[in-house]
Amino acid sequence: MTADNQMAPFIRKLERRDDLSEVEREALLGLSGRLRDIHAGQSIIGLAARVQVSSLLISGLCGRYSALVSGARQFTEIGVPGDFIDLHGFVMKRLDHGVHAFSDCRVLDVPHEQLKRLTERHPHLTRLLWLETVVDAAIHRQWLLALGRQNAPARLARLICELYVRLEAVDLARDRQMDLPLTQQELGEALGFSVVHANRTLQALRRRDLIVWRDQHVEILDWERLAQLAEFDPDYLRLHKERI
Amino acid sequence: MTADNQMAPFIRKLERRDDLSEVEREALLGLSGRLRDIHAGQSIIGLAARVQVSSLLISGLCGRYSALVSGARQFTEIGVPGDFIDLHGFVMKRLDHGVHAFSDCRVLDVPHEQLKRLTERHPHLTRLLWLETVVDAAIHRQWLLALGRQNAPARLARLICELYVRLEAVDLARDRQMDLPLTQQELGEALGFSVVHANRTLQALRRRDLIVWRDQHVEILDWERLAQLAEFDPDYLRLHKERI
DNA sequence: CGGAACGTTGAGATTCGTCAATCGGTGTGG
DNA sequence: CCACACCGATTGACGAATCTCAACGTTCCG
Numbered sequence: 001m002t003a004d005n006q007m008a009p010f011i012r013k014l015e016r017r018d019d020l021s022e023v024e025r026e027a028l029l030g031l032s033g034r035l036r037d038i039h040a041g042q043s044i045i046g047l048a049a050r051v052q053v054s055s056l057l058i059s060g061l062c063g064r065y066s067a068l069v070s071g072a073r074q075f076t077e078i079g080v081p082g083d084f085i086d087l088h089g090f091v092m093k094r095l096d097h098g099v100h101a102f103s104d105c106r107v108l109d110v111p112h113e114q115l116k117r118l119t120e121r122h123p124h125l126t127r128l129l130w131l132e133t134v135v136d137a138a139i140h141r142q143w144l145l146a147l148g149r150q151n152a153p154a155r156l157a158r159l160i161c162e163l164y165v166r167l168e169a170v171d172l173a174r175d176r177q178m179d180l181p182l183t184q185q186e187l188g189e190a191l192g193f194s195v196v197h198a199n200r201t202l203q204a205l206r207r208r209d210l211i212v213w214r215d216q217h218v219e220i221l222d223w224e225r226l227a228q229l230a231e232f233d234p235d236y237l238r239l240h241k242e243r244i
Numbered sequence: 245m246t247a248d249n250q251m252a253p254f255i256r257k258l259e260r261r262d263d264l265s266e267v268e269r270e271a272l273l274g275l276s277g278r279l280r281d282i283h284a285g286q287s288i289i290g291l292a293a294r295v296q297v298s299s300l301l302i303s304g305l306c307g308r309y310s311a312l313v314s315g316a317r318q319f320t321e322i323g324v325p326g327d328f329i330d331l332h333g334f335v336m337k338r339l340d341h342g343v344h345a346f347s348d349c350r351v352l353d354v355p356h357e358q359l360k361r362l363t364e365r366h367p368h369l370t371r372l373l374w375l376e377t378v379v380d381a382a383i384h385r386q387w388l389l390a391l392g393r394q395n396a397p398a399r400l401a402r403l404i405c406e407l408y409v410r411l412e413a414v415d416l417a418r419d420r421q422m423d424l425p426l427t428q429q430e431l432g433e434a435l436g437f438s439v440v441h442a443n444r445t446l447q448a449l450r451r452r453d454l455i456v457w458r459d460q461h462v463e464i465l466d467w468e469r470l471a472q473l474a475e476f477d478p479d480y481l482r483l484h485k486e487r488i
Numbered sequence: 489c490g491g492a493a494c495g496t497t498g499a500g501a502t503t504c505g506t507c508a509a510t511c512g513g514t515g516t517g518g
Numbered sequence: 519c520c521a522c523a524c525c526g527a528t529t530g531a532c533g534a535a536t537c538t539c540a541a542c543g544t545t546c547c548g
Contacts, residue, residue, distance in 0.1 A: 076388045138336065196504085200528090200529095242338075443497090
């Protein structure tokens with residue numbers, strides 16, 4: 001199974017970060033692997049799996065998580081289409097986390113052998129793939145700042161801002177609206193609070209007329225105030241061009 | 245200023261992860277840059293700085309942090325000697341975080357131009373440098389799990405376990421003892437709690453006879469129980485060999 | 489001696505988790 | 519069509535965890 005247009009969102013995102021040569025674009029399009037469909041609620045990548053492939057998310061929303069023995073789960077990042085969700089595994093070889101499908105997802109499993117060949121031949125492209133994982137780390141840091149130092153409404157606001165910008169970058173959000181197929185349970189697991197608290201925090205943002213969140217659909221009513229509450233600055237997503 | 249033996253801890257750490265060829269080792273030793281000394285309490289890298297160099301920590305302990313406008317600061321990772329503390333900047337170009345010196349630090353500022361040349365010539369070494377940043381991300385994820393889902397004593401226990409393993413890997417800890425030049429204020433900023441709570445949590449671990457922490461020196465009295473309390477598993481630090 | 493930095497303690501307020509119940513929508517079998 | 523089960527969202531009550539404020543102790547240094 002070749003990648004073809006399945007790769008479009010991924011390539012478009014890379015091109016927002018730095019120009020690709022024709023050769024590089026072809027090298028990316030030359031990546032092939034198994035297409036895999038995962039149902040909502042299922043696991044895309046098991047915890048602590050030893051990996052030989054890395055999965056590119058084609059469609060759907062998923063969450064990277066770590067868990068305690070009690071079963072308590074903490075999402076550490078949300079993956080949107082165009083994300084190479086476990087590129088980390090390419091150099092880690094053993095993943096320290098699992099990936100959960102929030103909605104039905106389609107992924108392209110790219111064998112590490114192909115990625116390795118790519119790194120042997122295309123240094124600039126390698127740096128761009130490297131950048132993908134570094135942006136993941138930057139997202140983790142923003143979440144750490146939120147969990148460690150922001151109150152519940154600000155944390156939620158930050159998550160909404162981040163997801164909106166990232167979804168908009170792959171044409172999956174516009175006009176301050178997006179689909180967000182997360183239950184309040186899952187939302188809590190991303191923000192570090194209980195379901196009950198997730199619910200009440202959501203209501204707090206509603207009461208302030210900042211958002212509407214109904215039926216897996218979110219509308220941001222006042223981006224300015226929401227971003228200010230969250231102290232959100234999208235620079236860390238590195239969606240601007242920069243010669244690397 | 246050439247790097248020479250200054251690089252020893254860094255190279256040793258890389259070699260715990262995968263073998264280096266003679267050529268690769270020489271390429272690393274060929275890295276040169278300005279040596280810089282920073283006093284305890286000062287900033288090694290300013291927030292949101294645009295960077296042309298990446299700093300390798302030669303000696304001392306430092307902390308990567310993000311901050312809110314209120315001034316509240318959240319450390320997102322602690323850097324130990326041998327860490328390439330802002331290698332992220334090499335591909336990000338603009339850092340989303342600052343780095344604070346906990347103790348007097350010495351760093352080697354390696355120009356990005358040199359790193360770029362290295363990625364053009366040494367794909368395997370590039371993957372190893374890439375791995376450095378991916379391990380940073382793995383550390384962030386563990387901290388997220390801790391902040392989101394673990395209680396205060398477990399969080400502190402986890403930090404101590406992580407630092408012990410990382411310091412031991414560069415011969416700066418042994419016999420369950422290490423120097424940890426962190427104030428309780430800084431400790432709180434790493435764990436996401438107030439100074440007061442940092443103090444009380446520390447006392448809780450002391451009361452349970454798990455650690456002694458006095459005068460910037462920590463002794464772990466019962467590694468087994470401490471690691472169990474933290475649910476600490478060092479796999480994510482990727483200190484074992486793996487062909488990449 | 490005085491001040492500064494760090495650690496420690498107590499008290500009260502706030503945030504947040506847990507438990508348990510309820511509500512509404514949806515799908516299924518009869 | 520209706521009864522029922524199930525899932526996710528919502529609510530209330532209560533207790534636990536954590537923060538803030540303020541004071542005090544200790545050590546070090548000029």
